[in-house]
Amino acid sequence: MLSGVCLVSCRGGLERGPQVLDALMYPAPPLVRVALVVGSAAQNLVVAMDGPCDVVDTGTGRVYASAPRLPLAGIAVGERGLRLGEQSFPATALRLRPRSSEPFRLNGDPYAGDLLCFRAGDALTLVNELDVESYLAGVLGAEMPLKFADEALKAQAVAARTYVLYEAKTAPTSLLYDVVATEASQVYKGLSVASGRARGLVEATTGVIVTLDGRVFPTYFHSTCGGHTTDVSSVWPSARLGPLSGVPCGFCTASPHYRWTVEVTADEVARALAERGLFSGAVTNVTVTRRGVAGFATEVEVTGPGRRTRVGGYAFRLAVGAYRLKSTNFEVTPTASGFLFQGRGFGHGVGLCQWGAQGMAQAGWNYREILVHYYPGSRLVRIYR
Numbered sequence: 001m002l003s004g005v006c007l008v009s010c011r012g013g014l015e016r017g018p019q020v021l022d023a024l025m026y027p028a029p030p031l032v033r034v035a036l037v038v039g040s041a042a043q044n045l046v047v048a049m050d051g052p053c054d055v056v057d058t059g060t061g062r063v064y065a066s067a068p069r070l071p072l073a074g075i076a077v078g079e080r081g082l083r084l085g086e087q088s089f090p091a092t093a094l095r096l097r098p099r100s101s102e103p104f105r106l107n108g109d110p111y112a113g114d115l116l117c118f119r120a121g122d123a124l125t126l127v128n129e130l131d132v133e134s135y136l137a138g139v140l141g142a143e144m145p146l147k148f149a150d151e152a153l154k155a156q157a158v159a160a161r162t163y164v165l166y167e168a169k170t171a172p173t174s175l176l177y178d179v180v181a182t183e184a185s186q187v188y189k190g191l192s193v194a195s196g197r198a199r200g201l202v203e204a205t206t207g208v209i210v211t212l213d214g215r216v217f218p219t220y221f222h223s224t225c226g227g228h229t230t231d232v233s234s235v236w237p238s239a240r241l242g243p244l245s246g247v248p249c250g251f252c253t254a255s256p257h258y259r260w261t262v263e264v265t266a267d268e269v270a271r272a273l274a275e276r277g278l279f280s281g282a283v284t285n286v287t288v289t290r291r292g293v294a295g296f297a298t299e300v301e302v303t304g305p306g307r308r309t310r311v312g313g314y315a316f317r318l319a320v321g322a323y324r325l326k327s328t329n330f331e332v333t334p335t336a337s338g339f340l341f342q343g344r345g346f347g348h349g350v351g352l353c354q355w356g357a358q359g360m361a362q363a364g365w366n367y368r369e370i371l372v373h374y375y376p377g378s379r380l381v382r383i384y385r
Contacts, residue, residue, distance in 0.1 A: 051102030222347025251359030
């Protein structure tokens, strides 16, 4: 998408720090497709539209129905295609298109833009299509507390904008969507979190993204690094990228996750690893055998009667529980019933540290300085206004 962009001009009037360059590519914010429901056979999906709307065959463009509003109606797989309320439509893909700025509601939650409904066998995939800036207003407050300082939130908005454009650019063409609405991409909660403050902070950075050599890259972010972010290869071994190589932080000490301790029984560890197919049988010892940048565990050795296995640090954390082992930057000590994990930080530790961004903003750093600190070697460009 951004291949070959020439970064030529500089916007004037900016304060100290890195400049935002103009590399205008779009006359308006591009559209993004966000999966709200993927491959569900649930029968309790209910949609409503507060204003006038059309029901359109996504494949042919045929308008099946128009209404001044859509009261509560179930969405389900029908005998001939898709069913909306009591009416069936002979299509495997429908677009519910508002004809005003009124939102649609899915199971009571409001969203801007269109709702796309896809049938695959007996399963439904529901996708919210909307412009990137409206999408970001529904991401900002879901990914970072809106009580944080303006400059921290602006940095988060730019990181989130870059990330969604990267995912849209690299998503397989066979997919019906660009991103999902969960932390598997980035959390999106639609208009329920798109407050005036969120919209204003997104608007303050309209069109600004982070680039490396004129191209977007995955601008990962996380809650708390614990003092130093880590290299992306510590989490995803095959990945290598200069702006994701890890930097000192020192600004996230106010985070409630800066230091943490948790005890996990040996039985819990054994059960968790078995469920993921990583280890079978009783667990008698857990040892960190390899660490990456800033001490994040990249390999853990698990020992049991007559056997031992080495597991990737990130895979081990996800198996035991990402909310129990808040990061892979931990020390482990055997206890009478299991293992005591003493760690620092929350999240994978790659890219922007959200609590660090907050600390930097409180210390007077602007959003551009924050971003270039956490993504060293990157440049900020504006691709639309």
